Amino acid sequence: MNLISASGIGIRLGGRSILQQVDIDLQQGEMLGLIGPNGAGKSTLLKILSGILQPDQGRLTFRGQPFSSHDRSTRARHISYLSQQGSAHWPITVRQLVALGRLPHLGPWQRPGERDRLAIEQAMQATDLLGLAARSVATLSGGEKARVLLARALAGEPAILLADEPVAALDPAHQLDVMTLLRRHCDAGGAVVVVLHDLHLAAHFCDRLQLLHQGMTLETGPATRVLSEANLQRAYGIGIRAGIPSVEQALALAWERRPAARHPDPAKAG
Amino acid sequence: MPEQRGRWLEGLLALLLATLFITSLFIGSNPLPLWQAAVDSLGQDPTVISLILTEVRLPRALIALFAGATLGLCGAAMQGLLRNPLASPGLVGSSSGAALGAVLMIYFGSGSWFQVPLGGILGSLGATLLVYLLAGRQAGSVTLILAGVAVNSLALAVISLLLNLAPSPYAVQEVVLWMLGSISDLSLQDFSILLPGTLLGWLLLVGTGRSLDALTLGEETARSMGVELTRLRWRIFIAVALAVGSAVSVTGSIGFIGLVVPHLMRPLVGFLPGRLLPLSALGGAILLLAADISVRLLPAGTDVKVGVITALVGAPFFLYLVIRSRRWQP
Numbered sequence: 001m002n003l004i005s006a007s008g009i010g011i012r013l014g015g016r017s018i019l020q021q022v023d024i025d026l027q028q029g030e031m032l033g034l035i036g037p038n039g040a041g042k043s044t045l046l047k048i049l050s051g052i053l054q055p056d057q058g059r060l061t062f063r064g065q066p067f068s069s070h071d072r073s074t075r076a077r078h079i080s081y082l083s084q085q086g087s088a089h090w091p092i093t094v095r096q097l098v099a100l101g102r103l104p105h106l107g108p109w110q111r112p113g114e115r116d117r118l119a120i121e122q123a124m125q126a127t128d129l130l131g132l133a134a135r136s137v138a139t140l141s142g143g144e145k146a147r148v149l150l151a152r153a154l155a156g157e158p159a160i161l162l163a164d165e166p167v168a169a170l171d172p173a174h175q176l177d178v179m180t181l182l183r184r185h186c187d188a189g190g191a192v193v194v195v196l197h198d199l200h201l202a203a204h205f206c207d208r209l210q211l212l213h214q215g216m217t218l219e220t221g222p223a224t225r226v227l228s229e230a231n232l233q234r235a236y237g238i239g240i241r242a243g244i245p246s247v248e249q250a251l252a253l254a255w256e257r258r259p260a261a262r263h264p265d266p267a268k269a270g
Numbered sequence: 271m272p273e274q275r276g277r278w279l280e281g282l283l284a285l286l287l288a289t290l291f292i293t294s295l296f297i298g299s300n301p302l303p304l305w306q307a308a309v310d311s312l313g314q315d316p317t318v319i320s321l322i323l324t325e326v327r328l329p330r331a332l333i334a335l336f337a338g339a340t341l342g343l344c345g346a347a348m349q350g351l352l353r354n355p356l357a358s359p360g361l362v363g364s365s366s367g368a369a370l371g372a373v374l375m376i377y378f379g380s381g382s383w384f385q386v387p388l389g390g391i392l393g394s395l396g397a398t399l400l401v402y403l404l405a406g407r408q409a410g411s412v413t414l415i416l417a418g419v420a421v422n423s424l425a426l427a428v429i430s431l432l433l434n435l436a437p438s439p440y441a442v443q444e445v446v447l448w449m450l451g452s453i454s455d456l457s458l459q460d461f462s463i464l465l466p467g468t469l470l471g472w473l474l475l476v477g478t479g480r481s482l483d484a485l486t487l488g489e490e491t492a493r494s495m496g497v498e499l500t501r502l503r504w505r506i507f508i509a510v511a512l513a514v515g516s517a518v519s520v521t522g523s524i525g526f527i528g529l530v531v532p533h534l535m536r537p538l539v540g541f542l543p544g545r546l547l548p549l550s551a552l553g554g555a556i557l558l559l560a561a562d563i564s565v566r567l568l569p570a571g572t573d574v575k576v577g578v579i580t581a582l583v584g585a586p587f588f589l590y591l592v593i594r595s596r597r598w599q600p
Contacts, residue, residue, distance in 0.1 A: 052490050072496045073496030074496075075496070080494070081494035086488065087488065089487075097487075100484060100487060100495075103483065103496070108477045108480060152487070156495075
C-alpha cells in the first residue's frame with residue numbers, strides 16, 4: 001500500500017500557479033528524489049505533503065485514508081518535515097533541539113519518558129552528534145547545524161521523512177553521510193521524499209526520481225529514464241558533454257565515504 | 271539535568287516570593303504586628319491594625335503579586351510566540367493600548383465597575399493586533415520595535431488629547447498619576463476587578479509551552495510538528511489582552527517587567543520558551559513586589575510611583591538588550 005498518495009495536486013500562491021495536476025506516490029521503504037530547476041514547485045509540493053500548505057485542488061491520502069481524517073498532531077507523529085532554511089531562534093543546546101523532535105509524541109502534560117530518551121539518543125548517535133550534545137546551537141557550523149536538524153526529524157521516529165535540500169550547505173563528506181542516513185531510514189522500513197539539486201546524488205541514492213518543471217511532473221521513474229538527455233535539456237536547459245557515451249556514466253557518483261580517524265563512519269555508528 | 275535544576279529554581283523563587291509577600295504586609299508608614307492584625311481581622315470587631323492589614327496592605331501585596339506575575343508571564347509568552355527577545359507587553363502595544371482603552375472608559379463610560387477593565391482588555395487586544403499586522407509575521411527586532419513605537423505613540427497621543435480636552439484639572443491629575451503606574455491606595459475591590467481577566471488570561475496560557483518550544487524551529491517546522499499556529503497566535507494575543515488589560519486598568523502602566531524578567535530567567539532554564547513561562551510569572555511577581563517595597567522604604571513624604579522605579583531600572587536594561595540582541599537575530 002502507498003504510504004502517501006496524491007493525485008491532481010494544484011496550488012496557487014500569491015496569485016501565481018505553483019503546481020498543477022501533480023501526482024505523487026510513496027511506497028514503504030522507498031526513497032523518492034524530487035528534482036527540477038529552481039521555482040519548479042519542489043518545496044511547495046513537500047510543504048503540501050507535510051500539511052503546512054493546503055492544496056487548492058487534488059486528493060491526498062496517508063495510508064489509504066484522506067489526509068483530513070488525521071488531525072495535525074497525529075500526522076506529525078508519522079510525517080517529519082525538514083525545512084530548507086532550518087534554524088533555531090533561541091540558543092538552546094544540541095540535545096534540547098533534537099529533543100524537540102519528540103514533541104508530537106507528548107501530550108500537553110506528559111513528561112518525556114524512557115522511550116523518548118532512547119529515540120533522542122539514537123538520533124544523535126546516527127548523526128554523530130553525541131560529542132556536541134551540550135553545545136549551544138548558536139555556535140555550530142553550517143554542516144553541524146544541518147545534522148542537528150536532521151537528528152531532530154529522526155528523533156520523532158517518523159514513517160515518512162520529507163527533506164527539503166538537506167545537503168545544500170554541506171561539504172561532500174557530510175553530503176554522503178546525510179544521504180546515507182536517509183537511505184538507511186528507508187531500508188529500516190521508513191520512506192523518504194528528498195528535494196535535491198545534485199543530480200549525481202539523486203541518481204545514486206534514490207529509488208525513483210520525479211522531475212518537476214514549471215509546476216508539473218515532466219517524468220517520474222528510475223533515474224536512467226528520468227535523467228534522459230531530452231528531459232535534462234527541457235527542464236534545466238543543460239546537455240551532457242560530448243565524449244561521455246551515456247547519461248548513466250555522466251551521473252555516476254565518483255565519491256565514497258571512507259572512515260577517517262577524526263570522523264567515524266556513520267554506517268558503523270548506528 | 272536542566273529539568274531538575276528548573277524544579278529546584280521554581281521552589282527557590284516561590285520561597286522568595288512568599289518572603290517578599292509577607293515582608294510587603296509588614297512594611298509601610300507604620301510597622302504592623304502581623305500576627306495580631308491577622309487574628310483581629312478574623313474576629314467580629316475590626317481593629318485599626320486589622321483594617322490596615324485587610325484594607326491597605328493585603329490588597330496592595332495581592333495586586334503587586336498578580337500584576338507582576340501577569341507582566342512576567344505575558345512577556346515570556348510574547349517573546350516565545352514572536353521568537354523575539356525584545357517583545358514584551360510594553361513594546362508590542364498591549365500596555366499602552368490597555369491604558370488608552372481604560373482612559374476612554376473613564377471618560378465616556380457610565381461608571382460600572384467592569385467598564386474600565388473591559389476597556390483595558392479591548393484596547394490591549396486592538397493595539398497588540400495593530401503592532402502585529404504592522405510588523406508582519408517574520409518581523410525582525412527593528413521592524414517590531416518601529417511598529418511598537420508607532421502604535422505606542424498613537425495611543426499616548428490619543429490619551430494626551432483626552433487629557434487636553436478634559437473639563438476638570440483634578441481628573442487630569444488623577445489620570446496622569448494613574449498612568450505612571452502605581453499600586454498604592456488600592457482596595458480589595460480593585461483586586462476583585464483585576465482578578466477575573468487575569469485568571470482567564472493565565473488559564474489560556476497554560477499548556478501553550480510545548481507549542482512555543484516547537485516554534486523555536488520556525489513557523490513552518492512548528493506547523494509540521496502539529497502546532498495549530500493560527501489558533502496559538504489568537505490564544506496568546508487574547509490571553510495577554512485579558513491579563514495585561516485587567517492589570518493595567520487597575521495599576522496603570524508598569525513598564526519593563528515583561529521585558530526584563532524573561533531575560534533574567536532564560537539562561538537559567540536553557541532558553542526554551544515553554545519552561546520559561548512559570549518562572550517568568552514567579553520572577554515578575556517577585557520583581558514588582560520588591561519594587562513596591564523599595565518605594566515604601568523611601569523617606570516619608572516622597573511619593574514615588576512604582577512604575578517610575580521599574581522604568582528607571584528597566585530602560586537601561588532595554589538598551590543593553592538592544593545591543594545584545596544583534597547577536598541572536600539572523
